[in-house]
Amino acid sequence: MTTDLQSNWYPIASSSDLPKRHVYQAQLLGREFAVWRADDGYVNVWENRCLHRGVRLSIGINNGTELRCQYHGWRYANRTAGCTYIPAHPADAPARTICNNTYPAQEAYGLVWAGELAVGELPAIDGFESATVLRPVPIMAPQKMVNQALLGYAWDDTCESAENSDGSVTITATDGSAVRVFVQPVDSNHSVARALYNRKVAGEERIALLKRHSWLMQELRDRTETQAARQETPAPYEPVIAKVSEDLVDIPAISVDGRKADLRVQVARKEMTADGIASLRLEAIKDQLPTFQPGAHIDVHLPNGLVRQYSVTNGPGETDHYTIGVKREPDSRGGSVAIHDTVGEGDVLAISAPRNNFPLRRDAVHTIFIAGGIGVTPLIAMARALNAQGLEFEFHYFVQSDDHVAFKRELSEFEGALNIHKGQSPKETGETLTEVLANPGYARHVYICGPGPMLEATRQIAADKGWADEAVHFEYFKNTTELDDSNSFEIDLARSAMTLTVPAGKSILDVLRENGINMSSSCEQGACGTCRCGVIEGDVIHQDVYLSDGEKAEGRSIMTCVSRAASNRLILDI
Amino acid sequence: MIKLYDYELSGNCYKLRLLMSFLGVEYESKLIDFYPGNQHKSEGFRQINPLGQLPVVDDDGLVLRDAQAILVYLASKYDASGKWYPRDNPALLGQISQWLAFADGITATASAARLHDALFYTQIDVDAARAGANTLFRILDEHLYFAEEAGQDWICPGDHPTIADIACFPYIMLSEEGGVSRMDYPAIRRWCDRFKRIPGFTVMSGVFPAGPAVSGSIVSAA
Incomplete structure (x- = not known):
């Protein structure tokens, strides 16, 4: 049921009802809200249920950046309400589509205002710019009846009352003092009277004022409730409660978008975070940015037409901006140079939603991060996520010199877990890594990101030390393999019931797109993992750097942007 | 023992x-x-x-x-500290006793409604029990609102909780099992958060822990 009432703004809380790390419970026109203030001051007004099993989020835990459900620990991010973590699937990133319902909210005049379908600015409340918020009083009576009763509210003989166009009631005394009361329709027979006094008062005068109002309202409440009890109770409002989708436990959802740049962001700050490395703070132009998982990257579409991938470095719950780090590459093909030389503060960029092909397991007993140079960026986001949860990790960062250490402020959060290795030769680096990777074991995981040769060396050392393939996670910046696209072969698409020919000079991805099959992709050079597809039958020539050696040998997946068939025919799970 | x-x-x-x-x-x-x-x-x-x-x-x-x-x-x-029940402070002892009696009232109402709903005490007049609980909760919510105004975190004045807080907490926290919502009592809900942050707090079935406060204090100041 949609009513005109839903497009109004109503106060649902006093600002002081939302101390940090608290979750407030509210209801408006029959719909329950979980309301919480994040540590950055933002007020979240969400549907009061977890998307998983429907438990009230108002009994959840506000940890300052995320709200955690008490039942199975699902976490939702400040601002977007996107799910950031599902404890039952610690190895997987939740799909971006798992997002709780949020409602419009504003904080003004010491009150928190909301409306299920409210739009635009809250109308000005003239004369109450410097007001005292009085104690809200719940009344078990319909909103209209309470409004009517408020016309009789008076603290002395000079009080006169009048109803305003928005339904609120103003009571004014001849000395100019005034109280304006707004009635929040909790349900058809349940209201809360929220009032403002038009002066700021302090000390004993304030307490006397608050007590006077509390007393008058309770007297008014008792009279009104007696009156309401004599009438037939109206039927409760029936807000439409959308069914919780059953597939919310199947994670992650397969996205079916191609290479899109749906988001527009503004470069709010650009600064050199280390020698040759720029950090860019990208803020949404309107609305909010989608929730990201640690390890995720975004495609940045540059003014010169190039598309580049950059990892998001943010900590959990930071959804009002993404921060990326960009190294000026000496042999740049134009991407990093464009960002360093052309893009400036205030510029608008098109970016894709974050995509995570480098997911972080949160069920490890110990996690080792190994970063080389600019490869530190995804690992910063991962370590910040573990740090926020109090999970154990160590962070090894290999750099040329102190001048090359990027994101020092973020790294300082890791305190004792941080080891910066400066100016080591490849041989010394190998020795350090041999030490760091000395102890593989149950539920111990390694994440590596850095230049190709260092990555290869680290993977080799890990293998030599007995680390299992599944425990070693890595992300390459780019694929330096010399690609061979000289053969031709057929692909059978098992789900689409089509057979297509991939000629020499074209990729599987190109042929799929030409035939109307929408396949996501990002880097299109076999490094990021976005265009991964299942292989049902046939042998693959792997030319990517995304899959592990084990996965390549298994032959169950293919990167459609660069890899090809070794046989005449491949049957793909698409 | x-x-x-x-x-x-x-x-x-x-x-x-x-x-x-x-x-x-x-x-x-x-x-x-x-x-x-x-x-x-x-x-x-x-x-x-x-x-x-x-x-x-x-x-x-x-x-x-x-x-x-x-x-x-x-x-x-x-209690060697003497803070939970300060025997040398007559005014406080009087107030504590007043709220201990109030806690008995909560047992007679909110707990009775819970016995009806959860433990099959079908002879209880559950509507009367719920109405009685709401009457008491309204009084306690107003009391705690003005306590916060005075910079106080607990039911009785002072910088430390007393046995009055302990006596009132359980059947308030379990009230929803008897069909008594605490949505209308925001000051009670904030006090419950503070109570759960007292060092040594333990849970029982139906009572969930609170997350840590900002900077580790149990006080909820914004």
Whole structure:
């Protein structure tokens, strides 16, 4: 049921009802809200249920950046309400589509205002710019009846009352003092009277004022409730409660978008975070940015037409901006140079939603991060996520010199877990890594990101030390393999019931797109993992750097942007 | 060692588990099968407490019944700091006793509604019990609102919680199991957060822990 009432703004809380790390419970026109203030001051007004099993989020835990459900620990991010973590699937990133319902909210005049379908600015409340918020009083009576009763509210003989166009009631005394009361329709027979006094008062005068109002309202409440009890109770409002989708436990959802740049962001700050490395703070132009998982990257579409991938470095719950780090590459093909030389503060960029092909397991007993140079960026986001949860990790960062250490402020959060290795030769680096990777074991995981040769060396050392393939996670910046696209072969698409020919000079991805099959992709050079597809039958020539050696040998997946068939025919799970 | 005649789902027994946990006092739980066994009405138990009610403690031969009475005794004997029940402060003692009696009222209403809904006490007039609970919650919410205005975190004045907070907490926190929502009582809800952050706090079935406060304090200041 949609009513005109839903497009109004109503106060649902006093600002002081939302101390940090608290979750407030509210209801408006029959719909329950979980309301919480994040540590950055933002007020979240969400549907009061977890998307998983429907438990009230108002009994959840506000940890300052995320709200955690008490039942199975699902976490939702400040601002977007996107799910950031599902404890039952610690190895997987939740799909971006798992997002709780949020409602419009504003904080003004010491009150928190909301409306299920409210739009635009809250109308000005003239004369109450410097007001005292009085104690809200719940009344078990319909909103209209309470409004009517408020016309009789008076603290002395000079009080006169009048109803305003928005339904609120103003009571004014001849000395100019005034109280304006707004009635929040909790349900058809349940209201809360929220009032403002038009002066700021302090000390004993304030307490006397608050007590006077509390007393008058309770007297008014008792009279009104007696009156309401004599009438037939109206039927409760029936807000439409959308069914919780059953597939919310199947994670992650397969996205079916191609290479899109749906988001527009503004470069709010650009600064050199280390020698040759720029950090860019990208803020949404309107609305909010989608929730990201640690390890995720975004495609940045540059003014010169190039598309580049950059990892998001943010900590959990930071959804009002993404921060990326960009190294000026000496042999740049134009991407990093464009960002360093052309893009400036205030510029608008098109970016894709974050995509995570480098997911972080949160069920490890110990996690080792190994970063080389600019490869530190995804690992910063991962370590910040573990740090926020109090999970154990160590962070090894290999750099040329102190001048090359990027994101020092973020790294300082890791305190004792941080080891910066400066100016080591490849041989010394190998020795350090041999030490760091000395102890593989149950539920111990390694994440590596850095230049190709260092990555290869680290993977080799890990293998030599007995680390299992599944425990070693890595992300390459780019694929330096010399690609061979000289053969031709057929692909059978098992789900689409089509057979297509991939000629020499074209990729599987190109042929799929030409035939109307929408396949996501990002880097299109076999490094990021976005265009991964299942292989049902046939042998693959792997030319990517995304899959592990084990996965390549298994032959169950293919990167459609660069890899090809070794046989005449491949049957793909698409 | 103190012996507590105990039942997991009893809020009155929980009051004593809370205080002994806050004080770090060791005790032994003697489990009484309240539901479905009805063991608190058995002949054996009525010889310990003729009222046939939980909880009871036996401290080295001293047998005491009634949760509020036991709170007074345990705090007086085992709290070296004297903060939970300040015996040298008549004004505070008067206020604590006032709220201990109020807590009995919460048991008679909010707990009764819960017994009706959750433990099949069908003879209870549940509508009257819920209405009674709401009347008390309105009074406590206003009291805690003005306590916050005065910079106070707890039911009785001072910078430390008292046994009055312990006596009121369990059946308020369990009220939704009796169909009494706390949505209309925001000051009570904030006090519940503060209470859960007292060092040594323990949970029971139906009571969830709170997350940490900003900077580790138990005070909820914005």
